[in-house]
Amino acid sequence: xxxxxxxxxxxxxxxxxxxxxxxxxxxxxxxxxxxxxxxxxxxxxxxxxxxxxxxxxxxxxxxxxxxxxxxxxxxxxxxxxxxxxxxxxxxxxxxxxxxxxxxxxxxxxxxxxxxxxxxxxxxxxxxxxxxxxxxxxxxxxxxxxxxxxxxxxxxxxxxxxxxxxxxxxxxxxxxxxxxxxxxxxxxxxxxxxxxxxxxxxxxxxxxxxxxxxxxxxxxxxxxxxxxxxxxxxxxxxxxxxxxxxxxxxxxxxxxxxxxxxxxxxxxxxxxxxxxxxxxxxxxxxxxxxxxxxxxxxxxxxxxxxxxxxxxxxxxxxxxxxxxxxxxxxxxxxxxxxxxxxxxxxxxxxxxxxxxxxxxxxxxxxxxxxxxxxxxxxxxxxxxxxxxxxxxxxxxxxxxxxxxxxxxxxxxxxxxxxxxxxxxxxxxxxxxxxxxxxxxxxxxxxxxxxxxxxxxxxxxxxxxxxxxxxxxxxxxxxxxxxxxxxxxxxxxxxxxxxxxxxxxxxxxxxxxxxxxxxxxxxxxxxxxxxxxxxxxxxxxxxxxxxxxxxxxxxxxx
Numbered sequence: 155x156x157x158x159x160x161x162x163x164x165x166x167x168x169x170x171x172x173x174x175x176x177x178x179x180x181x182x183x184x185x186x187x188x189x190x191x192x193x194x195x196x197x198x199x200x201x202x203x204x205x206x207x208x209x210x211x212x213x214x215x216x217x218x219x220x221x222x223x224x225x226x227x228x229x230x231x232x233x234x235x236x237x238x239x240x241x242x243x244x245x246x247x248x249x250x251x252x253x254x255x256x257x258x259x260x261x262x263x264x265x266x267x268x269x270x271x272x273x274x275x276x277x278x279x280x281x282x283x284x285x286x287x288x289x290x291x292x293x294x295x296x297x298x299x300x301x302x303x304x305x306x307x308x309x310x311x312x313x314x315x316x317x318x319x320x321x322x323x324x325x326x327x328x329x330x331x332x333x334x335x336x337x338x339x340x341x342x343x344x345x346x347x348x349x350x351x352x353x354x355x356x357x358x359x360x361x362x363x364x365x366x367x368x369x370x371x372x373x374x375x376x377x378x379x380x381x382x383x384x385x386x387x388x389x390x391x392x393x394x395x396x397x398x399x400x401x402x403x404x405x406x407x408x409x410x411x412x413x414x415x416x417x418x419x420x421x422x423x424x425x426x427x428x429x430x431x432x433x434x435x436x437x438x439x440x441x442x443x444x445x446x447x448x449x450x451x452x453x454x455x456x457x458x459x460x461x462x463x464x465x466x467x468x469x470x471x472x473x474x475x476x477x478x479x480x481x482x483x484x485x486x487x488x489x490x491x492x493x494x495x496x497x498x499x500x501x502x503x504x505x506x507x508x509x510x511x512x513x514x515x516x517x518x519x520x521x522x523x524x525x526x527x528x529x530x531x532x533x534x535x536x537x538x539x540x541x542x543x544x545x546x547x548x549x550x551x552x553x554x555x556x557x558x559x560x561x562x563x564x565x566x567x568x569x570x571x572x573x574x575x576x577x578x579x580x581x582x583x584x585x586x587x588x589x590x591x592x593x594x595x596x597x598x599x600x601x602x603x604x605x606x607x608x609x610x611x612x613x614x615x616x617x618x619x620x621x622x623x624x625x626x627x628x629x630x631x632x633x634x635x636x637x638x639x640x641x642x643x644x645x646x647x648x649x650x651x652x653x654x655x656x657x658x659x660x661x662x663x664x665x666x667x668x669x670x671x672x673x674x675x676x677x678x679x680x681x682x683x684x685x686x687x688x689x690x691x692x693x694x695x696x697x698x699x700x701x702x703x704x705x706x707x708x709x710x
């Protein structure tokens with residue numbers, strides 16, 4: 155093998171002769187500094203611009219210490235070094251989901267009825283089964299419902315749920331998280347009739363003088379749906395979703411909206427050895443208020459649990475067709491969507507958080523809402539400038555040239571849905587083809603040098619990064635229809651978004667997002683190279699192994 159001098163080894167860069175990137179601080183002859191693990195014979199897509207392809211890398215502790223050729227990395231090994239032969243497999247940095255809701259998804263899986271069944275009849279059967287074991291008067295709660303994916307060709311309604319039970323109040327929540335369908339008993343307990351006025355930021359849907367059962371946004375607050383869970387259940391929910399996300403190749407996740415119970419759940423899961431995702435937690439509600447009063451701000455924590463932005467929500471949903479837009483929905487000339495914050499409320503929330511040193515993330519789907527949030531961010535940039543805030547626009551679904559220029563100017567971080575073009579394609583007819591050229595605008599963001607972040611918003615969207623790669627590069631839905639072809643990006647760009655851009659969104663690009671010496675040893679083995687398979691098979695690529703901090707957390 156090629157020998158490496160101490161001088162070369164301490165160069166902390168790419169060796170011109172050997173192609174080895176290293177961050178070691180001691181010579182390879184020092185047994186205490188030998189790597190714990192080397193991976194060889196890989197097709198390694200590092201996402202490190204200085205060293206984009208490699209055959210091998212070395213890991214000591216939880217960090218990469220060298221990246222380069224098989225011979226050079228093998229030369230670092232000692233008698234106790236584990237050698238993992240990738241056998242030609244494609245290896246990429248651990249994928250990052252920069253906007254998701256994992257703790258809620260995990261808890262739902264433990265407690266409630268999964269209604270992602272593709273049929274109203276099957277939803278009714280699942281709820282009846284739960285009703286049979288639930289005392290009358292107690293709530294039945296469904297989750298993961300999708301209004302456009304039912305075999306019957308129509309959405310669930312109040313009458314369907316009344317056929318399940320009138321002794322139990324029932325709600326079936328849309329996977330988008332902004333609407334639910336309720337039965338008559340639920341409306342009765344809430345005191346809601348067809349004549350009840352809509353509150354600001356909410357809507358009771360009506361048809362032919364009757365409540366349909368669908369309720370949107372703030373109007374859902376009138377229903378006293380129990381949300382209680384035990385501390386043990388919450389920790390188990392974290393463990394469940396960690397395993398599922400690891401199996402998809404995720405190693406880091408940003409939880410958008412974290413209350414005090416979820417903060418506790420992540421810590422409990424970590425103490426039990428079941429936290430296998432690195433978490434960047436957005437504070438919301440009472441948790442944010444308590445942290446703010448204590449003088450705590452974004453950045454507190456470590457490489458496993460880190461305090462991220464504060465989270466606010468200013469409008470409705472893209473998948474549930476309630477986001478606030480300057481032009482109406484197709485076929486609904488009077489429907490411009492729903493705002494859930496006023497401009498004054500956004501200004502006040504942003505000023506308090508910005509002046510207190512927080513990064514900020516505001517849910518803003520429609521162009522009207524994005525404009526309002528930018529107004530507040532730009533006001534603070536003028537009146538109370540801070541360096542490198544990386545304030546965020548969560549979802550940032552519908553943009554235009556003016557908004558893109560403002561986002562670029564302020565170095566704000568949009569986090570549009572990365573699996574939506576594919577997964578929710580049947581919904582985009584309600585926006586129309588012209589709008590879809592400006593929705594989930596990954597290409598436009600990149601063209602404006604904007605560090606667009608990868609975001610599933612799970613449960614609203616699937617979290618699988620390989621589906622995201624396919625969705626962003628093809629813009630094809632399940633039926634093969636292309637939505638917004640001008641927004642298609644390359645596989646190079648999609649991989650960079652799902653790794654380095656995700657790290658940048660949380661101010662962690664110096665420690666994760668690429669396979670490079672000195673960074674955290676988070677990586678994924680894929681059974682096939684996404685560049686080599688048919689474009690419509692990318693989402694089917696198997697994740698063979700997921701490693702976090704040098705430790706395998708998933709193996710197929």
